Amino acid sequence: MTPTTDHVDAITTQWRAERPDLDVSPMQVIGRLHRLADRLREELLAVYARHGLGEGEFDVLAALRRAGEPFAVAPGELARHTMVTSGAVTKRVDRLVASGLVERDDDADDGRARVVRLTPAGRRVIDGAFTAHMANEQRLLVGLDPAQRRELEALLRTWGASLGV
Incomplete structure (x- = not known):
């Protein structure tokens, strides 16, 4: 070659x-x-x-962090945000609860419902992991100049839309 x-x-x-x-x-x-x-x-x-995370744990922590204060989301919403089944979310949340990064809590707006909430330790972990993640993605794209990145982004968006993703 x-x-x-x-x-x-x-x-x-x-x-x-x-x-x-x-x-x-x-x-x-x-x-x-x-x-x-x-x-x-x-x-x-x-x-x-x-950062001590797998892909699934990173996804859950990132979804909670993106939600903003109070960093709490219903499990069904987490499933939609992370594009996995509710069973997969339960397993991920169980691991994160065990590690002290999230907790299950009553929903302040609906006492019958439960939410998954980011703990202060979880916020520190995801903030550090996300910062490193963005630096890594920048590094991975270094072979493309800004115009090429924009062109590739547009092409992928168009192609994805044509495939329904």
């Missing part, structure tokens, strides 16, 4: 030779995105781990 070719180019070249009847050009996009997603996930998880 040369500096202007990569692993995906090698694979598509092989497929073109073996299956010239097929248009394998979508692999140029999908293959690269798949490889990038795998690498990005590794890089993101490493930052979460340095």
Whole structure:
């Protein structure tokens, strides 16, 4: 491979030779995105781990922090904000309760309902983790200039909308 070719180019070249009847050009996009997603996930998880968090715990803490004072959200809302099932949220919250980063509490507006609330320790952890997360994302995007980032953002938004995500 040369500096202007990569692993995906090698694979598509092989497929073109073996299956010239097929248009394998979508692999140029999908293959690269798949490889990038795998690498990005590794890089993101490493930052979460340095703060004692897994991806799920980070998501819950971030959703609570984004909610603003009093940093409390109903479990069903957490499921919607983190795009996982209520069962998955329960497991994540259980782990965070055990570590003292969140607590379950009565909803101040509805005494029958419960909320998950960020503890002061949880706020310190998510503030530190989120700061590191943003620095990491900046680092991961350093290969693109600002115009390229805006263009990629617009392309991904358009493509995502066409796929309903």
